[in-house]
Amino acid sequence: MKFGGSSVAGAERIKRVARRIARERAAGSNLVVVVSAMGDTTDELLALAAAITDDPDTRELDVLLATGEQQSSTLVSMALHALSVPAISLTGAQAGITTDGTYGKARIAGVAPARIRAELDAGKVVIVAGFQGQSAKALELAETTTLGRGGSDTTAVALAAALEADRCQIFTDVKGVYTADPRIAPDARQLPVIGYEEMMELAHQGAQVMQVRAVELGWVNDVVIEVLSSFEDAPGTLIKEDPLVEQRNKVRGLAHDRNVAKITLVGVPDKPGVAQGVFGPLADAGVVVDVIVQNVGHGGTTDISFTIPRVELAKAKRILEPIVRELGFSDMTTDSSVAKVSIIGAGIQNAPGYAARMFGTLASVGINIEMISTSEIRITTLIAEDRVEEAVRALHAAFALEQPEAVEAAAAG
Amino acid sequence: MKFGGSSVAGAERIKRVARRIARERAAGSNLVVVVSAMGDTTDELLALAAAITDDPDTRELDVLLATGEQQSSTLVSMALHALSVPAISLTGAQAGITTDGTYGKARIAGVAPARIRAELDAGKVVIVAGFQGQSAKALELAETTTLGRGGSDTTAVALAAALEADRCQIFTDVKGVYTADPRIAPDARQLPVIGYEEMMELAHQGAQVMQVRAVELGWVNDVVIEVLSSFEDAPGTLIKEDPLVEQRNKVRGLAHDRNVAKITLVGVPDKPGVAQGVFGPLADAGVVVDVIVQNVGHGGTTDISFTIPRVELAKAKRILEPIVRELGFSDMTTDSSVAKVSIIGAGIQNAPGYAARMFGTLASVGINIEMISTSEIRITTLIAEDRVEEAVRALHAAFALEQPEAVEAAAAG
Numbered sequence: 001m002k003f004g005g006s007s008v009a010g011a012e013r014i015k016r017v018a019r020r021i022a023r024e025r026a027a028g029s030n031l032v033v034v035v036s037a038m039g040d041t042t043d044e045l046l047a048l049a050a051a052i053t054d055d056p057d058t059r060e061l062d063v064l065l066a067t068g069e070q071q072s073s074t075l076v077s078m079a080l081h082a083l084s085v086p087a088i089s090l091t092g093a094q095a096g097i098t099t100d101g102t103y104g105k106a107r108i109a110g111v112a113p114a115r116i117r118a119e120l121d122a123g124k125v126v127i128v129a130g131f132q133g134q135s136a137k138a139l140e141l142a143e144t145t146t147l148g149r150g151g152s153d154t155t156a157v158a159l160a161a162a163l164e165a166d167r168c169q170i171f172t173d174v175k176g177v178y179t180a181d182p183r184i185a186p187d188a189r190q191l192p193v194i195g196y197e198e199m200m201e202l203a204h205q206g207a208q209v210m211q212v213r214a215v216e217l218g219w220v221n222d223v224v225i226e227v228l229s230s231f232e233d234a235p236g237t238l239i240k241e242d243p244l245v246e247q248r249n250k251v252r253g254l255a256h257d258r259n260v261a262k263i264t265l266v267g268v269p270d271k272p273g274v275a276q277g278v279f280g281p282l283a284d285a286g287v288v289v290d291v292i293v294q295n296v297g298h299g300g301t302t303d304i305s306f307t308i309p310r311v312e313l314a315k316a317k318r319i320l321e322p323i324v325r326e327l328g329f330s331d332m333t334t335d336s337s338v339a340k341v342s343i344i345g346a347g348i349q350n351a352p353g354y355a356a357r358m359f360g361t362l363a364s365v366g367i368n369i370e371m372i373s374t375s376e377i378r379i380t381t382l383i384a385e386d387r388v389e390e391a392v393r394a395l396h397a398a399f400a401l402e403q404p405e406a407v408e409a410a411a412a413g
Numbered sequence: 414m415k416f417g418g419s420s421v422a423g424a425e426r427i428k429r430v431a432r433r434i435a436r437e438r439a440a441g442s443n444l445v446v447v448v449s450a451m452g453d454t455t456d457e458l459l460a461l462a463a464a465i466t467d468d469p470d471t472r473e474l475d476v477l478l479a480t481g482e483q484q485s486s487t488l489v490s491m492a493l494h495a496l497s498v499p500a501i502s503l504t505g506a507q508a509g510i511t512t513d514g515t516y517g518k519a520r521i522a523g524v525a526p527a528r529i530r531a532e533l534d535a536g537k538v539v540i541v542a543g544f545q546g547q548s549a550k551a552l553e554l555a556e557t558t559t560l561g562r563g564g565s566d567t568t569a570v571a572l573a574a575a576l577e578a579d580r581c582q583i584f585t586d587v588k589g590v591y592t593a594d595p596r597i598a599p600d601a602r603q604l605p606v607i608g609y610e611e612m613m614e615l616a617h618q619g620a621q622v623m624q625v626r627a628v629e630l631g632w633v634n635d636v637v638i639e640v641l642s643s644f645e646d647a648p649g650t651l652i653k654e655d656p657l658v659e660q661r662n663k664v665r666g667l668a669h670d671r672n673v674a675k676i677t678l679v680g681v682p683d684k685p686g687v688a689q690g691v692f693g694p695l696a697d698a699g700v701v702v703d704v705i706v707q708n709v710g711h712g713g714t715t716d717i718s719f720t721i722p723r724v725e726l727a728k729a730k731r732i733l734e735p736i737v738r739e740l741g742f743s744d745m746t747t748d749s750s751v752a753k754v755s756i757i758g759a760g761i762q763n764a765p766g767y768a769a770r771m772f773g774t775l776a777s778v779g780i781n782i783e784m785i786s787t788s789e790i791r792i793t794t795l796i797a798e799d800r801v802e803e804a805v806r807a808l809h810a811a812f813a814l815e816q817p818e819a820v821e822a823a824a825a826g
Contacts, residue, residue, distance in 0.1 A: 011461065011464035011465050014465055015465060045484070048424065048484075048488065049487075049488065049491060051424035052424045052427055052428060052488055052491050052492045052495065053491050053492065053494065053495035054495075055494075055495070056491045056494075057490065057491055057494045059501070060487040060488075060490045060491045060494070060501075060502055061487070061491070063483060063486075063487045063502060063504075064483075064484055064487040064488065067480035067483050067484050070476060070477075070480050070483075071458070071461075071477055071480050073476075074462075074473040074474070074476045074477040075461065075462065075465055075473075075477065077470065077473045078462060078465050078466050078469045078470055078473045078474070079465045079466065081466065081468075081469075081470045081473070082465065082466035082467075082468070088472070088473075089473055089476060091476075115554070141528070
């Protein structure tokens, strides 16, 4: 069971989480619980560091941030003790989580859950501080490292895999995975089950239910993940290998993402090495480039458009301005009033007609498509940000996503 | 260098502490710095635990509280990085501090400062999270334990001993150790030097400059301790073996303590085992009994008076009420409007006349002495709380404590 920051924000919510855990344990389960830091704790600690220095040392920042989850894990354990449920909190290091040692965005190198197993055997509920692990150096030099934003999801899935858990439940402030954001598409429907790959594309394209990394880790290790509400007692959405994928409506859900900006480089010399000259420095600076479109060249030059996270736009411009001059491009334009809308479903690429229906639907409501990108299971369009909600509603209707699929009842079991 | 909670309360103070450390390092010292949690952090964490349960699990509470010092140590390290001073924060466990494993009030079992030495050799200032250590179990079962209130002083002295440091500086919100509390006795004088035993009695009798345990640890390990202000740059008071003790004015300082209550048991049967029947249960409940006076018996019964910390009075009454009935005492009375005033100086007991002068001084200003207790280097009187300040001023004058001693200039070197 993994509880996010909003689920443990304050004493009352922590007590509610403890009651939920106690009910689950009374039903006979052996439980390992992963918690995030309480509410805004991580942001508050970041603000404290920012008040001291513009450029906090990454090692120190990781030790600082890791205290947030250490605090919440002890408090959940205390709340369980108060309900007479035997419990113990463990830090990431005590839980046996080792990492590659990269501060701020460590990857899990291994999980050695001997201590967890011993505590489970002793009849305890084990509460693990999420988002952290210890670098796999010699013990006296081991360092605390954090897994990056949303790292607690990754902790939970990694532990579920190492412990061969029956299920990894991710408790959130939504009831599960929906065909679209219900705040935008009122007839959006909760999916009883979704495949790993579809979920990864949904997460990657803006659905904020779960971290992409955690879904990927679940996929690789065949962990059955359930996304469900921490505030009400109802079945969530199962993320698992989906044998019925071929029988389904191929469009399973819509995702949208407003954290997008578009950069266009105009008059780029059409010769080898230019793309590397542009995208190499961006990658070195950690700017993730998403959709890239290179237009047909004319007169020895071409235009390159690509998208990046909107929050990185200023940084990207700083990096690109000297390159534009140096490589002799005629211009660079940027647009931060765009957004991505995607349709996602396994095998979408192999089934003709989906792309046409998507583009046709957008055209029918007068929405201009600026860029297109596709994968095996996804078609993404870049459109004006102020048309996003309209696009989501139109596509939701066009693909009849509000209708339950015939095969779903069987699959949800 | 040890900085307490008020010295690191907030980003600005942390930056000031960092500048102080940087100056000291520029002067050529190898530095290990011990920090407490920022300001009220420990109390806030205790309040959070109290909001969840009346009776927090002691293991979980220790992990929770230890995060406070982990946070402040990283922030001081970041502030040093910002000044281009190489620095690294270490938890108590990383610093090699092992304890006896008693939660909430662990005692240090050993210090293995290999990591600290390695970081010093690498040219870094080492910032250690105070107040904590790791239980000395097999590593995968090692637990975080805290050293109790004021434990950061103990951390600092223990590290100074293990590292054979030249000096252990305790930075506080006062300039040093005074002959009396300067807020009460305006002509109180800062002592340039004081012996360990005298400092222990001063601390034990209410001077809040330093923890008794830490002074004791310094004494046993011959660590030269300096108490000084974190807010101004001035010499403090050295606590060290004092070869000049015999040449001094024997009264070195006054201490007073308002955290006192008096309990009197009336009509106690004058037979063996009664004292054990009273003080045994109090000791079991962790109530520290201080001064005990048994009056002369009359008619087969006697009266026993003793003092306890005022904050423990309700608890002590709960424990004693059934005992009073069971053992057939005629009455129990309590008084929480008392206070202790002590004169302290090495060898005071062997030099006649000090007790007489103390009692005479109090009598001359009309202050009634309710109880008396003495040690080798201390005479303590219990008086009405509302006469404390007057008593301190009268005794300060009677023993001419405002006058520098002739030998002090030589001793301070």
